[in-house]
C-alpha cells in the first residue's frame with residue numbers, strides 16, 4: 001500500500017449545490033436570447049420570431065438530444081450541443097445563417113456568464129487550501145462550466161472538462177488523464193464526488209480510493225470507498241483514515 005498523494009474532485013453537487021444554478025442558467029440564457037433578439041429585430045423593423053420561452057426551450061432540448069444521438073462522440077460536450085441546437089433553431093425560425101450563428105454564440109456567452117455564478121459550500125475554499133498543503137489537487141467535471149472562471153479554480157492546477165475535451169465520466173479517460181498529469185499511481189489517489197455511477201465506480205475500478213458524498217446509508221461499500229454526507233466532513237475522514245492506516249496507505 002502506498003501513501004495518498006493526490007485528491008481529485010468532482011465539482012457540481014460536490015463543492016457546490018448545482019441544481020438552482022442550472023435551472024437559472026437554463027431559463028436565463030434563453031430568456032436573454034429571446035429578449036435581445038426581439039429588440040434587435042424591432043430596431044431593424046423586422047417582425048418578431050415565432051419563438052416562445054416555453055415551446056422554444058422544449059424544441060431546443062429536443063434538438064440537443066438529437067445532436068447527441070447523431071454525433072455520439074460529442075454527447076458530453078454540452079456547449080457544442082447547445083450551440084448547434086440554437087443555430088439550427090434560429091435558422092428554422094427564419095434568421096439568415098450568419099445571424100443565427102452570431103445569436104447562438106451570444107446566447108452561449110450569456111449561458112457561461114450565468115453558469116459560473118455558483119456558490120461553493122462555505123467550507124470549500126478553506127478545506128481545499130488546507131488539503132493543497134499536503135496533496136496534489138485536481139478537478140474532473142462532466143459539467144460545461146468554464147473551468148478557469150469557476151470560483152475555486154485557483155485550487156486546481158489540474159482541471160479536466162471530461163465531457164468537452166475527452167469522454168464524459170464514467171469513461172475512465174478523464175481519471176487516467178488526471179493521474180498522468182499529476183504523475184500519481186491510482187492507488188495513491190482519491191476521487192471525491194456525488195455520483196455513484198460517474199464518480200465512485202470508475203475511480204474504484206481503476207484502483208483509486210473514493211469518497212462518495214451521499215445522504216444514503218443503506219448501501220454496502222466496496223473496498224477503498226468511503227461515504228460522507230457533505231464535503232465539510234472530508235478533513236475528518238482523511239484524519240481518521242490516516243490514523244487507521246498509520247504507517248500505511250494514508251500516512252505521509
Ligand SMILES: [Mg+2]
Nearest residue numbers: 010012013194
Ligand atoms: Mg457531481
